[in-house]
Amino acid sequence: MDHPLVTQIERTGYPNMIDQPAHAGIDFFGDEILDGDEFVEYDGELVLVDNLNRYLAEEMGFEFKTA
Template sequence: MGDHPVVNKIQRTGFPNMVAQPEHTGIDYFGTEILEGDDIVEYDGEIILRDNLERYLTEVMEFEFKTA
């Protein structure tokens, strides 16, 4: 009995590239990988991912976020 057709194809051609990987463009202040298309903020020579901006403001700039 033969293997499943998908198994046969993988054996012949190898595993397909499942997802095209976005281009790596560097790392931000916290060491988080920056990928092509990511939103970034530049401040005083530092690059911060937009997703890490509140963390940067809190941990580095010592901002305090409060509710009015």
């Protein structure tokens, strides 16, 4: 005789133990934008703030330098 929890897991699968944040879209580079993420919108494109330097360098031609 199996334990009731084992029977339930076999029947329904493992429960999702972590609440997943709500998905709010995909940024220019294909990264998920989740609730609470900061992003910018430029010309209809969404870019996560974490990807902003990459976007500016690769797509806009900005050069980042240190004095």
